[in-house]
Amino acid sequence: MTQLKLIILGTLLLTACAHAPGKISPNAPGQAEAAKSPEPPKQPVAAPVVLPDVELNSDLLYEILMTDIASQRGQPELAVDDALDLARKTRDPRLAMRAAHLAIESGQMDKAIEALRIWQQIDPNSQTVSRLLSSVLLRNGMIDEARQEFVKVLKAEGDHTGQTFLQLYQMLAAYPDRAAALKLLRDLAAPYPGVAEAHWAEAQLAQATGDQALALREIRRARDLRPEWDMAVSLEASLLQKSSPQQGLDVLKHYLSDYPDAHEIRLQYARALLEQKQYIQSRAEFQRLSNENPDNPELAYATALISLQLNDLQSAEKELKLALEKGKKDRNTVQYYLGQLSEAKNSNDEAIAYYREVRGGEFLAAAQIRLAYLLSKGGQIAEARRILDQVVVSNDQQRAQIALIEAQLLRDAGQDVESFQVLQSASEKMPNDPDLLYGAAMMADKIGKPEVFEKMMRQVIKIRPDYAQAYNALGYSLLDRNERIPEALALVEKALQLAPDDASIMDSVGWGYFRSGRLDDSVKMLRRAYASDPDPEIAAHLGEALWVSGDKDGARKVWQASLKTNPGNAPLQAVIKKFQP
Numbered sequence: 001m002t003q004l005k006l007i008i009l010g011t012l013l014l015t016a017c018a019h020a021p022g023k024i025s026p027n028a029p030g031q032a033e034a035a036k037s038p039e040p041p042k043q044p045v046a047a048p049v050v051l052p053d054v055e056l057n058s059d060l061l062y063e064i065l066m067t068d069i070a071s072q073r074g075q076p077e078l079a080v081d082d083a084l085d086l087a088r089k090t091r092d093p094r095l096a097m098r099a100a101h102l103a104i105e106s107g108q109m110d111k112a113i114e115a116l117r118i119w120q121q122i123d124p125n126s127q128t129v130s131r132l133l134s135s136v137l138l139r140n141g142m143i144d145e146a147r148q149e150f151v152k153v154l155k156a157e158g159d160h161t162g163q164t165f166l167q168l169y170q171m172l173a174a175y176p177d178r179a180a181a182l183k184l185l186r187d188l189a190a191p192y193p194g195v196a197e198a199h200w201a202e203a204q205l206a207q208a209t210g211d212q213a214l215a216l217r218e219i220r221r222a223r224d225l226r227p228e229w230d231m232a233v234s235l236e237a238s239l240l241q242k243s244s245p246q247q248g249l250d251v252l253k254h255y256l257s258d259y260p261d262a263h264e265i266r267l268q269y270a271r272a273l274l275e276q277k278q279y280i281q282s283r284a285e286f287q288r289l290s291n292e293n294p295d296n297p298e299l300a301y302a303t304a305l306i307s308l309q310l311n312d313l314q315s316a317e318k319e320l321k322l323a324l325e326k327g328k329k330d331r332n333t334v335q336y337y338l339g340q341l342s343e344a345k346n347s348n349d350e351a352i353a354y355y356r357e358v359r360g361g362e363f364l365a366a367a368q369i370r371l372a373y374l375l376s377k378g379g380q381i382a383e384a385r386r387i388l389d390q391v392v393v394s395n396d397q398q399r400a401q402i403a404l405i406e407a408q409l410l411r412d413a414g415q416d417v418e419s420f421q422v423l424q425s426a427s428e429k430m431p432n433d434p435d436l437l438y439g440a441a442m443m444a445d446k447i448g449k450p451e452v453f454e455k456m457m458r459q460v461i462k463i464r465p466d467y468a469q470a471y472n473a474l475g476y477s478l479l480d481r482n483e484r485i486p487e488a489l490a491l492v493e494k495a496l497q498l499a500p501d502d503a504s505i506m507d508s509v510g511w512g513y514f515r516s517g518r519l520d521d522s523v524k525m526l527r528r529a530y531a532s533d534p535d536p537e538i539a540a541h542l543g544e545a546l547w548v549s550g551d552k553d554g555a556r557k558v559w560q561a562s563l564k565t566n567p568g569n570a571p572l573q574a575v576i577k578k579f580q581p
Contacts, residue, residue: 064095067102076106084115093122100132109140127156135171143180150188162197165189169201178209196225200232207239215239230255230265237268245276263289270302279310297326301334308341317341332361339370348374365391365398369405376409384409400426400433407439416447427456434464438473445477453477468498468505476508485515503533511541519549536562536569540576547579555579 064086070079083099086092096119103112116133123129134149150168157164168185175181182205189198199222206215216239222232233255240248252269256262270285283306290299304319320341324334335357342351352374358367368391376384388406393399403426410419423440430436441456454477460470475491478484489512495505506529513522526542539562547555559576566572 067098071102076102077108080106080108080111084111087115087118091118091122093119093126096122100136104136109136112136113140113142127153130156138171138175143175143177143184147184147187150184154188154192161192162195165192165195165197165201169204172201172205173208178205181205182209182211194225196222196229196232199225200229200235203235203239212239212243228259230259230262234265234268237272241272241275245272248272249276249278263292274306279306282306283310295326297323300326304337308337311344313341313344330361332358332367333363336361336363336367339367343370343374348378365393369402372405372409376413379413381409381413381415396430396433400430400436403436404439407443411443416443419443420447420449432463434460434467434470437463438467438470442473445473450477450481466498468495468502471495471498472502472505472508475512479508479511479515482515485512488512489516501532503529503535503538506532507535507538507541510545514541514545514548519545523549523551530558534562534565536566536572539566540569540572540574544575544579 067079067082067086070076070082080099080103083095083102087096087099096115099115100112100119103109103115113133113136116129116136120126120129120133130149130152134146134153137143137146137149154161154164165188168188172181172185182202185198185202185205189195189202192198199218203215203219203222206212206218216236219232219236219239222229223236226232233251237248237251240251249269249272252265252272255265256269259265266285266289270282270289273279273282273285283303286299286303286306290296290303293299300319301323304316304323307313307316307319317338320334320338324331324338335354339351339354339358342348342354352371355367355371355374358364368387372384372387375381375387385406388402388409391402393402403422407419407422410416410422420440420443423436423443427433427436427440437456437460441453441460444450444456445453454474457470457474457477460467461474464470471491472495475488475495478488479492489509492505492508492512496502496509499505506525510522510525510529513519513525522545523542526538526545530538530542539558543555543558543562546552546558559572562569562572563576
């Protein structure tokens with residue numbers, strides 16, 4: 001009889017959460033941004049496990065090989081059953097470990113627990129099996145059984161209990177019943193009041209359950225025990241950020257006064273300042289970080305965006321170019337913002353050059369649209385339309401937006417007929433898009449196609465019965481032509497019901513009253529519209545209503561006041577000339 005000595009190739013020991021947690025981003029509520037993990041605990045040397053004295057005969061070797069073959073051929077249930085049977089027969093911890101591994105890998109948790117129990121019976125002092133068993137029991141919803149294993153693990157850790165609590169948090173954070181997970185952790189932490197990591201873990205789970213008071217209380221205990229610990233200060237600041245943002249900023253600021261080189265805490269402080277719209281202070285912190293990390297393009301980029309927010313175009317340009325020189329991965333985004341900055345400086349040729357450099361990314365479509373606009377502004381309408389035709393769209397809503405933009409460029413260039421044709425063509429392809437139909441109808445009215453205008457606008461109303469501007473446009477068009485006044489007035493009054501605070505609709509209703517001979521009602525409504533929006537066309541209508549009702553001085557005052565701010569408005573000048581030739 002010889003001792004069984006087996007080399008099981010490819011076996012992986014799945015020790016749940018047996019590694020130190022890495023950095024935790026503060027962008028996730030209640031998590032620390034940077035954790036400098038302590039050294040992994042040095043496990044006490046356990047007594048060697050006595051392996052069973054089992055003969056490696058041909059039958060046993062055959063069973064082992066069949067287990068491997070079943071696993072390789074995608075027959076996990078057969079592989080696990082065979083491996084578990086081998087573990088039962090041989091009582092070899094290595095075969096029990098293999099059975100556990102195969103069961104966990106294939107999601108057969110009941111069999112995994114059985115295999116781990118066998119392993120634990122053979123080697124009752126193994127922390128590895130206790131860790132793995134506790135994890136599997138927890139994943140299987142057996143929280144009370146898992147508790148017993150967690151207690152064993154904690155007792156065995158000695159001076160490394162803190163590290164274990166960080167690992168426990170990682171496991172319990174994924175447990176679906178957050179309240180039960182918190183209760184378990186609090187029970188486990190009770191015998192360890194002096195372990196800062198235990199309080200940190202409780203604070204994290206308390207926050208997940210919505211108990212902010214408990215979370216703050218626990219994280220402050222952790223900070224009392226380890227005032228230098230950046231994970232604790234980061235979590236406290238994150239907890240305060242929503243309820244008491246200034247207190248959260250103060251926590252970070254005070255920590256940085258003692259530990260000025262805490263890079264991750266300073267980054268969290270800079271972001272928190274930005275979130276509170278304290279742009280100048282935030283930029284100063286990002287600038288400091290950028291100076292300390294000159295090869296980090298993201299920091300220069302963040303500083304540039306804040307400079308843009310502050311309208312400090314010179315600094316923003318310098319920082320964006322710096323981010324570009326440092327090789328920021330998303331060069332397209334930097335090029336887009338440089339284009340925006342150039343537009344703000346009225347350097348349109350420079351903006352065009354930057355927008356042309358945007359070759360992909362989330363701002364590609366926006367860059368192409370801005371490029372088309374600037375080209376059309378410079379008279380290059382054909383090129384602008386070609387650029388718009390290249391914009392990649394994924395749905396009808398985006399196609400409609402591009403058509404509306406193209407029509408707007410044509411309208412701005414005085415090409416009204418072409419603008420109408422673009423919208424008409426698009427609305428034929430997307431007949432149920434009310435915005436396309438509305439735009440096409442308005443252009444039809446402008447180019448002298450009232451019948452087409454009315455047909456399209458009624459179709460808009462049919463598609464969207466709550467579209468106030470459609471009722472208003474149709475009604476005002478009739479009023480302007482002095483046709484079917486009762487119907488026109490009903491349409492604009494319907495629009496006012498849908499949008500009672502819209503000054504342009506108030507103007508239409510006031511003009512409808514004027515066309516209907518209701519001068520007092522007209523003046524009253526037009527005064528209300530003018531008070532809401534001193535638009536020159538509203539001033540023209542109000543002045544005309546006042547003049548016709550006999551208040552010529554009132555009309556002159558309204559017209560003259562509007563002329564001061566709108567000296568070149570053609571409708572206003574036409575009305576004044578009509579009554580004061």
